[in-house]
Amino acid sequence: MIALYLCVAIIVLMIAYAGVEATLRVFAYIDIMLRWQWVRLRMYFMKKRLEKDLMVYKNGEWKSFNEVKTNDRK
Numbered sequence: 001m002i003a004l005y006l007c008v009a010i011i012v013l014m015i016a017y018a019g020v021e022a023t024l025r026v027f028a029y030i031d032i033m034l035r036w037q038w039v040r041l042r043m044y045f046m047k048k049r050l051e052k053d054l055m056v057y058k059n060g061e062w063k064s065f066n067e068v069k070t071n072d073r074k
Contacts, residue, residue, distance in 0.1 A: 014023045 014026070
């Protein structure tokens with residue numbers, strides 16, 4: 001219960017100090033940052049899945065797509 005009162009007090013003090021508009025901007029910024037972190041997390045897992053999917057079986061061992069591509073040029 002104390003945490004709720006503390007959060008309400010912080011929000012009221014933010015509004016009193018900076019105004020409603022600036023306080024809403026802070027919350028919008030926090031929202032955007034949280035969404036961006038979610039996108040970065042999803043991109044990380046997409047990267048890992050893509051690396052796994054691009055593995056190529058050649059000469060009896062697993063090699064990445066880039067290793068196979070550079071070895072074929074030689």
